[in-house]
Amino acid sequence: MASLIEEAPRFFGYYNLIFLGQAFAYTALLSLVGCGLGFLVGFGLAVLRNERIVGFAPLRWFATIYVEIFRRIPFLVKLMVVFFAFQLAGFDASMFAVAATTVALSASAFSAENIRAGLESVHRNQWDAAETMNMGGLTALRRVILPQAWAIIIPPSMTYSVGLVKSTSIASQIGVVELTYAAKILNQKGFSAAICFGTILILYFILCYPLNLFASHLERRLAPSRHR
Amino acid sequence: MAYTLQYGQVTPYLGYLAGGAWLALQLAAIAFVIGWAIGLVCASVLEYGPRPLRWLVKAYVVFFLNTPLLVQIFFLYFALPDWGIVLGSYQAVLLGMAINAGAYLTEIQRAGFRSIRKAEIEAAETLGFSRIQIIRYVVLPHIGKVLFPPLSNQYIILTMTTSIAAIFGVEELTGRTYNINAQTFRSFEIFSIAALYYIALTLVASGALYAVGRYFFRIKGKVF
Amino acid sequence: MPHLVIDRLSANYGTAPVLQDVSLSVERGEIVSIIGPSGSGKSTLLRVLTGLLKPHAGVVHVAGAQVDYGSAAALKKVRDRFAVVFQQYNLFQNMTALRNVTIAPTIVKKRDAAEVEREARALLEKVGLSHRIDAYPDELSGGQQQRVAIARALALKPEILLLDEVTSALDPELVAEVLDTIRVLAAEGMTMLIVSHEMGFVREISSKVVFMADGKVVEVGPPQQIFDAPQTERCADFVRRILRH
Numbered sequence: 096m097a098s099l100i101e102e103a104p105r106f107f108g109y110y111n112l113i114f115l116g117q118a119f120a121y122t123a124l125l126s127l128v129g130c131g132l133g134f135l136v137g138f139g140l141a142v143l144r145n146e147r148i149v150g151f152a153p154l155r156w157f158a159t160i161y162v163e164i165f166r167r168i169p170f171l172v173k174l175m176v177v178f179f180a181f182q183l184a185g186f187d188a189s190m191f192a193v194a195a196t197t198v199a200l201s202a203s204a205f206s207a208e209n210i211r212a213g214l215e216s217v218h219r220n221q222w223d224a225a226e227t228m229n230m231g232g233l234t235a236l237r238r239v240i241l242p243q244a245w246a247i248i249i250p251p252s253m254t255y256s257v258g259l260v261k262s263t264s265i266a267s268q269i270g271v272v273e274l275t276y277a278a279k280i281l282n283q284k285g286f287s288a289a290i291c292f293g294t295i296l297i298l299y300f301i302l303c304y305p306l307n308l309f310a311s312h313l314e315r316r317l318a319p320s321r322h323r
Numbered sequence: 324m325a326y327t328l329q330y331g332q333v334t335p336y337l338g339y340l341a342g343g344a345w346l347a348l349q350l351a352a353i354a355f356v357i358g359w360a361i362g363l364v365c366a367s368v369l370e371y372g373p374r375p376l377r378w379l380v381k382a383y384v385v386f387f388l389n390t391p392l393l394v395q396i397f398f399l400y401f402a403l404p405d406w407g408i409v410l411g412s413y414q415a416v417l418l419g420m421a422i423n424a425g426a427y428l429t430e431i432q433r434a435g436f437r438s439i440r441k442a443e444i445e446a447a448e449t450l451g452f453s454r455i456q457i458i459r460y461v462v463l464p465h466i467g468k469v470l471f472p473p474l475s476n477q478y479i480i481l482t483m484t485t486s487i488a489a490i491f492g493v494e495e496l497t498g499r500t501y502n503i504n505a506q507t508f509r510s511f512e513i514f515s516i517a518a519l520y521y522i523a524l525t526l527v528a529s530g531a532l533y534a535v536g537r538y539f540f541r542i543k544g545k546v547f
Numbered sequence: 548m549p550h551l552v553i554d555r556l557s558a559n560y561g562t563a564p565v566l567q568d569v570s571l572s573v574e575r576g577e578i579v580s581i582i583g584p585s586g587s588g589k590s591t592l593l594r595v596l597t598g599l600l601k602p603h604a605g606v607v608h609v610a611g612a613q614v615d616y617g618s619a620a621a622l623k624k625v626r627d628r629f630a631v632v633f634q635q636y637n638l639f640q641n642m643t644a645l646r647n648v649t650i651a652p653t654i655v656k657k658r659d660a661a662e663v664e665r666e667a668r669a670l671l672e673k674v675g676l677s678h679r680i681d682a683y684p685d686e687l688s689g690g691q692q693q694r695v696a697i698a699r700a701l702a703l704k705p706e707i708l709l710l711d712e713v714t715s716a717l718d719p720e721l722v723a724e725v726l727d728t729i730r731v732l733a734a735e736g737m738t739m740l741i742v743s744h745e746m747g748f749v750r751e752i753s754s755k756v757v758f759m760a761d762g763k764v765v766e767v768g769p770p771q772q773i774f775d776a777p778q779t780e781r782c783a784d785f786v787r788r789i790l791r792h
Contacts, residue, residue, distance in 0.1 A: 098405075167522040169486035172497055176518055179511035183326055224637035227597045228651040228703065229626045238650065242641035257389070264391035268490060275394055288401030296390045296398065303389035 099290055106290050111281065118277035119298050121191075125273055126260040129195045133202020133259075134252065140207035145214055147222050148232035158207065165204035170262045173197050178269055194266035194273075198259050205255050213248035214240055246317035253310035257303045264299070274298055333513045336503045343499035344520050348528075350417065350495055351482040357421035358481075359474070362428025369429065370436050380429070387426035393487055395419050400491060412491035424481055431477065435470040468540045475532040479525050479547040486521070496520055548611050550575040550738050551707055556605030558595050565591045567762045568605070573707070573755075576736040580749040582773075583759035584785060589742040590634070591762070593709045596740075597631055598622045610706070630705035634712040636692040638684040644671060644695045645680040648702045656703075663702070670698040674728050690721030694728055701732075708732065710741045746789055750774055758782040 143149050143158040165173070174197045181188045181196075188196075217240045225235035267276035278291040365380045372380070387395070396419035399410060410418065439462060447457045489497035500517040504510050529546045536542035549572040558566040566588045573579045581589045594600040596607065598616055607614045609628055615621040638647050648667040652658045671680050674694035684692050693713055700708060710729065714722045726748050733739065733752055743749050749756060749770065756773040758766040758781070766773065766782040774790070777783040 163526075164522060167483070167525040168518045169483040169497065169521055171486045171489065172500070172514060172518050172521060175500075175514040176511070179514055183328075183511050220633060220635050220637040221639060223599055224631075224633065224639065226599060227626055227629070227631045228699075229623055229655045230651065234654060238654065239639050239641065261389075261391035264393045265487070265490075267393075275391070275397070278394070278397070282401065287405055288398070289405055292394055292398040292402055296386075296394055299390045299394065300386065304385065307389060 098287065102287060102290060106281070106286050106294070114281075115274070115277055115294070115298065118272055118274045118295075119302070121271065122260065122263055122273040122299075123302060125191065125194055125198060125263045125266060125271065126256065129198020129263075130202045130256045130259055132195070132199040133204075134206045136199065136203035137206025137208075138210055140203065141210035141214060142233075142236070144207065144211050145232075145236075147226075148236060162204045162207045165200050166208070170197065170201060170265050171268065173200060174265060174269060190266075190269050190271045193269060194263065194271045197266070198263060201262065202256070202259055206252060209251050209255070210244075210248050213244040216247045217243045246313075250310045250314035250317065253306060253313070257306045257310070260303055260306070261299065328512060329509060330512050330516075332507050332509050333503060333516060336499075336507075336513070337516070339503070340496060340499055340517065340520060343494065343496035344524055346493075346495040347482060347485040347488075347497075348524070350420070350485045350488060350493075351478065354417055354420035354424055354485075355478050355481050357417075358424025358428050359432075361421065361425030362430075362432045365425065365429040366432035366436060369433050384426045384429050387423055388430070392419060392423045392484065393490065395423060396487065396491065413488075413493050416488040416491050416493055420481065420484060420487075424477065427477055428474070431473045432470065434473075435466050438469045439465060464540075468542060471536050471540050471542055472544060472546065475529075475536065475546045478532070479528050482525060482528060483521060496524075549573060549608075550577070550610060551740070552608040553592075553596070554606050554608070556592070556595060556602050556607065558591060558600055558602045560591075560600075565762050566595060566602070569759070569762070569764050570605075571757055571764060571767060573738060573740055576738055577755065578733055578739045578741065578753050579755045579757060580741045580743055580753040581757045581759055582743065582746070582749060582785075583765075586761075587759040588762035589759055590711050592759075593631065593711050593740070593742060596709060597626060597629055627703070628706045629709055630700035630703045630707075631709045631711065632693070632696050632700050632713050634715050636684070636689070636696045636716070638692055638696055638699070640684050643681050643683055644676060644687065644698075647684070647695055648699045651699070652702050667698070667702055670701050671695070673701075673731070674698045675724070688721060689717045690724045693717065693721075693725045697725075697728055697732075707738045707740065710739060710743070712742050712744065714743065714745055744789075746774070746786075758785065760785070 140158040140161060143154050144162075146155070149155060168176070174194065177197045177200070178193050181193055186192075214236075221239050221243070222235060225239050230238070263271075263273055264275040266273055267279060270276065272280075274295045278295045282288050282291040365384065368376050368380045396415055399419050400412065400415035403410060443461050443465070444457055447461045452460065485495055486497035488495050489501055492498065494502065496517060500513055503513045507513065525547065532546040536544075536546060551573040553569060553571050556566055556569045557564065569588070569592060571579065581592065583589055591600065595602050595616075601616055607616075607625075609625055614625045638644075639650070642650060645664070645667055648670060649660070649663050652663040652666075653660050668677065668680065671677055674697055676691060676694055676698070679687060679691060679695075682691075684695070687695065693716075697713075713729075714725050717725065722745065726745065729739075729741075729748075730752065741749070741753070751770075753770050756768060756770050757764055758773060758777075758779075760781050766777060766779045768778070772778065773782060774786055777786055
């Protein structure tokens with residue numbers, strides 16, 4: 096413990112703080128880009144899976160298989176597959192792009208499932224009414240179903256996003272300089288593992304905890320609103 | 324030079340990989356059991372324990388739910404030796420996974436406790452059930468039914484999480500994949516096969532847990 | 548020429564037959580009611596007419612033209628002529644009463660918003676809800692919701708109004724307000740096909756009553772026949788049981 100206090104002033108020096116700050120921003124950016132992209136793809140898949148909107152069954156099967164595949168591969172393995180797939184395809188992609196794609200694949204599979212459940216939570220009779228009034232599937236989705244489904248969709252999406260923020264630590268394996276990789280570098284420079292990893296644990300906590308709090312706040316506030 | 328996929332070169336290793344899958348299942352199972360026990364104790368403390376202890380458990384849960392498992396294990400593996408606690412890679416991974424799972428399983432089991440319905444217990448009391456009988460016939464079946472689905476999900480998530488062990492050199496499914504990759508350099512082939520192993524593994528686990536849930540608890544929802 | 552002709556219509560849920568050879572006709576301005584025990588296929592018939600459930604045999608003519616339920620374009624056209632009021636109201640929960648009434652005319656029929664809103668306000672006044680136009684469905688009583696649903700259906704200017712057990716979900720004291728609204732429409736000459744359990748109302752308002760059981764039409768006749776002198780044992784049995792209380 097005493098040694099920790101001893102090395103603290105040196106560890107929290109100007110350059111290290113900048114370095115950690117950048118790594119923190121990288122973790123946040125990686126999560127944001129990956130989750131954002133994944134949510135969009137997941138939304139598309141959820142729409143494809145909805146019988147009321149898409150009448151063509153093979154598209155629904157495709158969406159289902161996609162979801163089942165990508166939610167069942169561990170993040171690390173997915174990361175390696177994406178990494179080598181990019182290499183195979185001849186993309187000269189940055190490590191950030193590889194990691195963001197992996198996050199997006201994970202997020203899309205989860206979001207598709209979650210958004211599908213959200214859409215299905217809106218009572219069937221809302222679709223019936225819209226249909227008999229000649230609203231098309233997408234119009235009904237936008238005007239009637241989604242406004243009622245958001246409250247169900249958003250809280251678990253946020254909770255899952257927090258999970259992915261944590262998973263981005265695995266991107267350190269391919270050299271993305273996010274928080275975990277930064278800690279490893281500082282550790283190799285001679286700072287103790289306790290202070291390096293202890294510090295980034297706190298930084299991850301600072302990133303994740305408010306998100307989780309906000310998610311449970313939303314869940315409590317949104318759940319019983321205009322919804323049967 | 325164009326790269327051609329050659330799955331033939333990695334087929335001799337399929338059995339070796341299957342052994343890794345078995346290790347992954349074991350690792351997940353041990354971590355799950357320890358985590359479940361931690362969760363049971365912590366959930367009991369949260370519901371019935373004294374205030375300072377409750378705060379301590381709360382802090383544990385919140386901290387571990389909001390930080391990455393990988394970094395937690397890094398801390399155990401690299402930082403603890405400074406204080407004279409040296410863990411092997413397998414122990415560090417197992418301990419990290421168990422403590423991490425413990426936090427999730429605390430939350431899950433607490434929700435289970437909360438779901439016990441007072442009215443049912445009162446009904447059993449008026450019917451003259453003894454305390455043991457109430458627990459045996461009313462409380463446990465109910466908790467089982469409520470807890471089985473989230474616990475099953477957690478087990479499957481834990482199975483996938485075991486892949487992190489490869490980073491510490493544990494030779495489970497992903498670790499063995501790294502080994503094969505180092506020998507054959509058929510990277511995409513072997514990692515995509517590993518992915519298929521995980522898909523198969525979790526599908527089988529989902530199916531088995533679904534069957535168990537249906538048979539013992541009459542739960543119809545799908546698992547994971 | 549009858550306004551609506553249903554000729555030997557059959558439909559299945561999965562493999563279970565829910566409608567078998569149902570035939571009936573409705574003249575322009577006529578009010579036809581369908582009665583029968585639950586599970587007899589009354590509501591299913593309305594679902595088939597509006598294309599929510601595909602028929603597997605039989606034909607439907609509206610104003611002399613055959614409806615092709617397999618074609619999206621034809622379905623769109625027939626839905627323009629029908630409007631449905633559902634048992635559970637099915638109001639859009641995320642919209643005010645007024646928006647519920649204006650949404651389809653503005654975004655489906657692309658009519659002028661100001662004009663639609665004027666009409667909607669008039670319709671809501673007609674159903675006695677001009678003071679509640681900005682309320683959301685969950686702020687309204689069941690009877691009020693159902694009257695909004697009727698206004699919503701009328702805003703589509705349908706030729707034929709389909710009413711599916713519109714009072715079944717209502718508390719008894721709220722039934723009258725909805726029935727009164729329907730009486731007003733009847734007086735205006737609206738063609739209506741009504742599924743209902745309100746036998747007194749059915750008897751009073753209908754020119755023809757259809758008794759259905761097990762997905763089939765068992766007996767058709769004027770209300771006096773169905774309620775006072777039913778020709779079939781099934782119908783007599785049903786009427787006896789339902790009129791006892």
